Amino acid sequence: MAGKREKPEAIVLKLRQVEVLHGQGKSVSDAVRQIGVTVQTYYRWRKEYGGMNRDQLKRLKDREAENQRLRRAVSDLPPDKMILAEAAPGKLLSPSRRRQCIDHVRQPLRISERRACRTLGQHRSTQRKVPCGLADEERLTEDIIELAREFGRYGYRMITGMLNNSGWHVNHKRVERIWRREGLKVPQKQARKGRLWLNDGSCVRLRPERPNHVWSCDFVQDRTRDGRIFRTLNIIDEFTKEALVIRVKRKLNSTDVVDALTDLFILRGPPEFIRSDNGAEFIAKKVQAWIGAVGAKTAFIAPGSPWENGYCESFNARFRDEMLNGEVFHTLHEAQILIERWRRHYNTVRPHSALNYRPPAPETFVQMDHRPTMH
Structure with a gap:
């Protein structure tokens, strides 16, 4: 044994x-x-x-x-292959990634810095140099975080446009790098799908070609904190992307549509076309008669086809996402003031991707008497 x-x-x-x-x-x-x-x-x-x-x-x-x-x-591998086997998978495209990878492989393999740098293609001076960034990196980061905090639904391209409009001269790639480093992001949403019908009122067939060519109007509904409903009448210029007016009341009918259009006709002149859906407020005889009397034409979309009024629907989505979903309105008067303030911000400050990230009216905007009425 x-x-x-x-x-x-x-x-x-x-x-x-x-x-x-x-x-x-x-x-x-x-x-x-x-x-x-x-x-x-x-x-x-x-x-x-x-x-x-x-x-x-x-x-x-x-x-x-x-x-x-x-x-x-591993014992049969030559030292260079051992280093590559221990290194992180994927391409090491940036000096910072190579720097981290070299520090990682040196500990378990107990190799010199010279050998690791030669194998992974990193110059030793680059490996030893401590990255300090540009002189304005910290100030730019603070501005990006502040804008992202204030405008939570804007992505890094919109933030880049706002920075450049305010005096910075930065590339969107630099803003994206800081954006990812700070963990900033916009929640993902599923895009809506729809078919494009080519009728006379469709935004595919009747495209805006100049200012005051085509206006779009539509209604949006929301509630104050006490649960009572209020509606907004949104009218935009499809070519300039400018929000011409947002009328806010508890109830809006065809008379309110005529009043809002009349104010705009006096200030800007009538457009060639006014695009809208087939709601009772828009197809009313007095509305059509007034539009025809000033020399404009109506362009109604097909029933049940909101995608044919795409410009205004896109504006409504931004309006709800950036304003209505982020505010609690205690009274109708408060809603009128805050919505008008957002409309001016939308026209004069907010970058628009279709305008090369410039606001629709950066210097001048519609000066109208929108003093909210008390109810």
Whole structure:
């Protein structure tokens, strides 16, 4: 028995035999003597293989064999291949990624900085240089975070437009890098799908070609904090993307549509076309008669096809996303003031992607008497 090394399967079997004998009432020392080993050997075995069955032992042997194979494979690799095998997967395109990767491979492989830099294609001076960024990096980061906090629904391209409009001269890639580094993001939304019908009122067939060519109008509904409904009449110039008016009242009818259009006709002159849906407020005889009397034409979209009024629907989505969904209106008067303030911001400050990230009216905007009426 001297010098004989037991196989793991036999050790597990003898440990189970001791458990059976001990369960029959024998002491541990007597059971150990019966299997022919010393007490010290038994406890050493139990520490290493105790509680294991044959299946668990087989998996342990497989893992040990795999580890042995990997150690042999690594020992056969030349040092450069070992460095590349330990390095992060993917291309190391930036000096900062190479810098982090070199620090990572030096610890487990215990290689010199010179060898790691040569293998991964990093100059040693670049590796040792501490990146400090541009002088205005901190101030730019603060401005980006402040704009992202104030305008939570704007992405980095919109923020880039606002920065450039306010005096910065930055590339959108630099803003994107800071944006990602600071963990800023806009929640993803699923885009709506729709078919484009080519009728006379469709925005595909009748496209705006100049200012005052096509105006769009539509209604949006929301509630004050007490649960009462209010409506807004939104009228935009499709070519300039400017919000001409947002009329806010508890109820809006065809008379309110005529009043709003009359104010705009006096200030800007009538457009060639007014695009809208087939709501009762727009198809009313007095509305059509007034529009025809000033020399404009109506362009009604197909029933049940809001995508044909795409310019105004897009504006309504921005209006709801950036204004209505982010405010609690306690009274109608408060809603009128805040919505008018947002309309002026939309026209004079907010960048528009279709205008090369410039606002629709950066210097002048419609000066109209929009003093909200008390109800």
